[in-house]
Every structure is written in C-alpha cells, then in structure tokens.
Amino acid sequence: MNPVIVTSQEPVLLLGGGVVDASDLREALSVCPTVVAADSGARAALAAGRVPDAVIGDFDSLAAADRAALPAERLHRIPEQDTTDFDKCLRSVKAPVLVCLGFSGARLDHELAVYNSLVRHPERRALIVGSHDICFHGASGIELGLPVGSRLSLFPMREVTGRSEGLAWPIDGLTLAPDGRVGTSNRVTGPVRLHFDGPGMLVILPKTAAGRVLEAWGRQTG
Incomplete structure (x- = not known):
C-alpha cells in the first residue's frame, strides 16, 4: 500500500x-x-x-x-x-x-x-x-432528494441486506447478491433513504442526479 x-x-x-x-x-x-x-x-x-x-x-x-x-x-x-x-x-x-x-x-x-x-x-x-448514468458505492447508506419517477438501480457486488424508503419496490427483508437478486430499474416515489447492513452495494442513477448526490455527501460530512 x-x-x-x-x-x-x-x-x-x-x-x-x-x-x-x-x-x-x-x-x-x-x-x-x-x-x-x-x-x-x-x-x-x-x-x-x-x-x-x-x-x-x-x-x-x-x-x-x-x-x-x-x-x-x-x-x-x-x-x-x-x-x-x-x-x-x-x-x-x-x-x-x-x-x-x-x-x-x-x-x-x-x-x-x-x-x-x-x-x-x-x-x-x-x-x-x-x-448517461452515474454510479457510486452506497457504503452504509444515503439520503437523496430525487424527482418522483426517477430511475434508481441497486447492484450488489457481494451479498448485501438493507432497508429503503421512497422506492416503488422496497428492499426491506431482501438479500441482494451478484449471483442472485439484484435491484435494477427501481423507481423513486418520494424522498429516498437507503441503509445497507454492510459494504458492497452500487447505486446507479441518471447523470442528472450527480449534483444531488454531491449535496447528500456534503450533508453527511457537514
């Protein structure tokens, strides 16, 4: 290193x-x-x-x-x-x-x-x-203000569980894994709150959401 x-x-x-x-x-x-x-x-x-x-x-x-x-x-x-x-x-x-x-x-x-x-x-x-898209590691989670109807995809790089608010198809109670269930093409229904029980989840959004992600990270470090 x-x-x-x-x-x-x-x-x-x-x-x-x-x-x-x-x-x-x-x-x-x-x-x-x-x-x-x-x-x-x-x-x-x-x-x-x-x-x-x-x-x-x-x-x-x-x-x-x-x-x-x-x-x-x-x-x-x-x-x-x-x-x-x-x-x-x-x-x-x-x-x-x-x-x-x-x-x-x-x-x-x-x-x-x-x-x-x-x-x-x-x-x-x-x-x-x-x-067209942006991607970032969700780490432990994030809160995002996104337009209703926005596409939000979750792709696990390892087995991950978690909870969500503001998604048409919540992830609560699900186990996502690269060789199992993934979370592509979900849809935003309100303020988004994502929490993951461990590292490994990639979050994919339209490129127009880049500023909102940076703002959310700024609030987390502020």
Whole structure:
C-alpha cells in the first residue's frame, strides 16, 4: 500500500483515459479545484488547458508528449501491476469526494475493475460519471432528494441486506447478491433513504442526479 499522495479538503477531479465529455469536464472543473489524472487521463486535462496537479499510475499508457508537458514533481509512478491505475489513484488521494470522469463506457473489463475498487475502498467517496448514468458505492447508506419517477438501480457486488424508503419496490427483508437478486430499474416515489447492513452495494442513477448526490455527501460530512 502506497502512502497518500494528494490531500484536499475540497472535491477532487479524477480523470481516466476513457472518453471524457467536454461539458462534463467543464462542470467538474468548476467544482473541483484539484485535478488528478490516472496515467493517460492526463491527456484530457492538458487538452482542456489544465495541467493536472498529480498524475498517478504505472505510466504504461501515458504518451511521451503528455509526459514531457508535465512537471516532473507532479508525476507519481506506482509500478506494481496487481492493481489498476484507478485503484492506485483511489488509495492515493484523500478528499471528501472524488468526481471521476473517463472510467466508464470503454473497455468493459476496465469498467468492472473500477466498480470492484469502489467496493474495496469504502472509505473513499467516488462518483463515477458516464455518458448517461452515474454510479457510486452506497457504503452504509444515503439520503437523496430525487424527482418522483426517477430511475434508481441497486447492484450488489457481494451479498448485501438493507432497508429503503421512497422506492416503488422496497428492499426491506431482501438479500441482494451478484449471483442472485439484484435491484435494477427501481423507481423513486418520494424522498429516498437507503441503509445497507454492510459494504458492497452500487447505486446507479441518471447523470442528472450527480449534483444531488454531491449535496447528500456534503450533508453527511457537514
């Protein structure tokens, strides 16, 4: 386990090497004063005119031209090959929230590894922003104000039980598991309260709910 490299009291933007929507990037930069790139994620930051505050990874995909454009003191190479660059960043950045772009919608194995890391690092609040949806680890639970009728999916990465309010199909009394019952395409009926009896539950919402999730996390840490 490597030491923490970046510490921030404010949200941190984490950029991966996948497709990064320009409007998502502009919005994230407006709320995240610190930018960390996972290896080739540096390209998206540099293309937007923003030199990342740190680049973390094994550097197997960091282009030579991008590396030359970065100050040497901002390059943090972690050579081990047992974990992904996303995992290296997740354990190397300590912040109240990580807003993560460029980690979904490309290679499926890479995306699945991202969700695996979310569950293995429940102490990190990381919001994965994709082209249509957002995803985060529910940890012990969350309270969300969402429009009635919104889609809310729960996908367990391990066996999880819990309780819910504000869902058309409550999870009370159910055991959810990746090889059993899952909770896709539930529907919001009112203020949502989710409580899980252990780690392992991914929460999936439309991308328009990103701000509400960040607000909810802010209340939890406030």
